[in-house]
Amino acid sequence: MKIEFYKHNIDESDISRVEGVLRSIFLTTGDIVQNFEDQLAWYLGSKNVIGVTSCTAALHLCLLAWEIGEGDEVITTPMSFCATANAILHAGATPVFVDVEEETGNLNVELIEDAITEKTKAIMPVHLYGQLCDMRKIHKIAQNHNLVVIEDAAHAIEAQRDGIKPGDLSDCVCFSFYATKNITSGEGGAIATNNTEKAKLLYMLRLHGIDKSAIDRYTKRYQHWDMSVLGWKYNMDNIQASLLIGQLERIDKFWERRDYLWNLYEEKLRDNAGIEILKTVAGSRHAHHLFTILVTDRKRDSVLFSLQEKGVGVAVNYRPIHLLKYYRSRFGYKEGDFPVAEKIGARTISIPLYPGLKDIEVDYIVTSLQHIL
Ligand SMILES: *Cc1c(COP(=O)(O)O)cnc(C)c1O
Numbered sequence: 001m002k003i004e005f006y007k008h009n010i011d012e013s014d015i016s017r018v019e020g021v022l023r024s025i026f027l028t029t030g031d032i033v034q035n036f037e038d039q040l041a042w043y044l045g046s047k048n049v050i051g052v053t054s055c056t057a058a059l060h061l062c063l064l065a066w067e068i069g070e071g072d073e074v075i076t077t078p079m080s081f082c083a084t085a086n087a088i089l090h091a092g093a094t095p096v097f098v099d100v101e102e103e104t105g106n107l108n109v110e111l112i113e114d115a116i117t118e119k120t121k122a123i124m125p126v127h128l129y130g131q132l133c134d135m136r137k138i139h140k141i142a143q144n145h146n147l148v149v150i151e152d153a154a155h156a157i158e159a160q161r162d163g164i165k166p167g168d169l170s171d172c173v174c175f176s177f178y179a180t181k182n183i184t185s186g187e188g189g190a191i192a193t194n195n196t197e198k199a200k201l202l203y204m205l206r207l208h209g210i211d212k213s214a215i216d217r218y219t220k221r222y223q224h225w226d227m228s229v230l231g232w233k234y235n236m237d238n239i240q241a242s243l244l245i246g247q248l249e250r251i252d253k254f255w256e257r258r259d260y261l262w263n264l265y266e267e268k269l270r271d272n273a274g275i276e277i278l279k280t281v282a283g284s285r286h287a288h289h290l291f292t293i294l295v296t297d298r299k300r301d302s303v304l305f306s307l308q309e310k311g312v313g314v315a316v317n318y319r320p321i322h323l324l325k326y327y328r329s330r331f332g333y334k335e336g337d338f339p340v341a342e343k344i345g346a347r348t349i350s351i352p353l354y355p356g357l358k359d360i361e362v363d364y365i366v367t368s369l370q371h372i373l
Contacts (some may be wrong), residue, residue: 001364005313006180007356009254014246027206029235037190039248040175044157046167046192050200051236052206055154055176056190059087059124060204061234062172062191066200068093068121071275074098075115076124077107078320079341084126085321086151096120097322101339103279105129108340109137113145114285127156129317130287131280132164139169144258150174155289157182158255162283167192177240182254182289183247185240205231217239257355258288261362265291265351268366274298274373290317293369294347303347303372310368315350328364 019067021032029051037049052058055215068074069092078097085095098115105128123142125133135151142149153159153166156178167173172195177188181186193199204211209231212223247254269277278292280286293304300316307314320341322333335342351365 001363002311003313003352003357003361003365005315005350005352007354008184009247009250009355010184010245014243016241017246018152018239021238026215026219026238028237029213030219030238031214032238032245033236033241036236036245039208039245040190041192043248043251044165044167044173044192046173047194047196048202050191050199050202050206052189052191052234053236053240054083054178054187054234055152055174056083056231057177057206057234058082058189058191059152059190061202061232062150062193063087063091063093063122063216064205065201066122066146066150066171067182071119072121073117073119074122074124075112075120077126077341078129078322078338079128079318079344080126080152080317080321081106081154082321082324083154085327088124093121094119095124095321097338097341099340100128100366102340102343104281104373105278105341105344106130106133107138109134109141112138112141116145116147120145120147122150124150124152126152126154127159127166127287129278129292130155130159130289131278131286132156132159132166135161135164135169142170154178154181156286156287157353158251158285159287160285161281164316167348169196172198174175174253177244182252182258183244183337185243186204188236188240188244190236201229204229206234206236207231208233213361232241239318243285254355255288257280258353261353261357262286262288264292264295265353266363267365272370275369278316288353290315290350291353292348292350294344295349296347298373299345300349303369304342306372307349307351307365307368310372312365312368313352315347316348317350318348319347320345322327
């Protein structure tokens with residue numbers, strides 16, 4: 001048997017929507033992007049959405065829009081994809097890592113205040129695997145210390161916790177539509193914010209700082225444009241947006257299937273010696289982006305390779321950022337700096353989870369894993 005780690009959910013209706021754009025005049029940022037932005041804003045209950053080319057770009061632009069850069073510190077988690085901390089470096093600021101909770105892998109909010117200095121300007125929490133951080137507590141800390149909160153919700157577009165959605169208790173939230181995310185355009189991202197002034201700035205920052213979009217410039221009477229701030233080239237195009245519109249309509253259907261598969265995994269793997277499963281916080285709707293197991297009494301890599309040999313697609317999310325070569329050599333990080341993140345990073349294996357995964361494939365994965373253990 002061969003089970004892919006991930007399969008996207010693009011169907012014929014998505015393909016014909018893309019075809020429609022390809023047969024039209026306007027390929028870059030235009031009406032289709034705006035339709036997608038409106039639809040995502042509605043889904044999240046947010047005032048503004050800005051479509052960009054990646055979540056990395058989204059995080060970078062949010063830091064710029066909230067004027068965080070040289071000399072500033074941003075508190076974040078080492079248990080994430082390197083994009084989170086890299087975006088802080090792209091903005092010229094310094095990432096300051098805080099260790100994570102053992103039960104969820106999310107930022108340990110009890111440790112945040114100890115990491116705050118006079119240079120701290122923002123907190124960038126990551127909702128690991130699709131489970132929201134404790135945004136009420138993070139919001140309170142941010143208010144007490146006058147900090148900006150920029151959420152990395154690359155895993156968590158469908159998540160909720162105590163009625164809180166991504167972006168409800170922060171300045172802005174960033175999403176990814178990268179090839180393996182819950183909805184995808186291959187590459188893509190978005191920012192949501194209730195701050196309409198900053199949203200206006202973000203629309204400019206995603207396209208060089210130009211005050212008119214291409215559609216404004218060319219579809220109406222010709223208008224001269226000006227550039228008032230230095231922006232980047234991060235604008236989402238109509239092709240990407242057309243791929244996302246149908247998937248966003250089906251997003252809760254996808255989630256329901258992953259929820260079913262998640263429960264199947266949990267039921268079958270809960271009491272297995274040799275592995276542990278992270279906790280889902282009570283009162284939360286986990287977005288179920290990644291299903292991970294923690295190998296407890298063997299070498300993770302031997303289990304990982306054995307699964308792969310049995311044809312099961314696997315991934316490691318993540319070896320912690322501070323131990324990556326670049327971060328070690330630039331900042332002098334070493335083993336032992338963030339022990340909980342390191343413990344998860346040394347043990348974790350992600351196994352397949354996507355709507356197209358069949359029940360019998362789950363059976364095969366579980367049996368293979370039990371056999372290996
Ligand atoms: C995928 C991912 C990103 C980066 O997203 P891109 O759209 O590829 O830039 C950032 N943070 C997390 C947690 C991710 O999983």
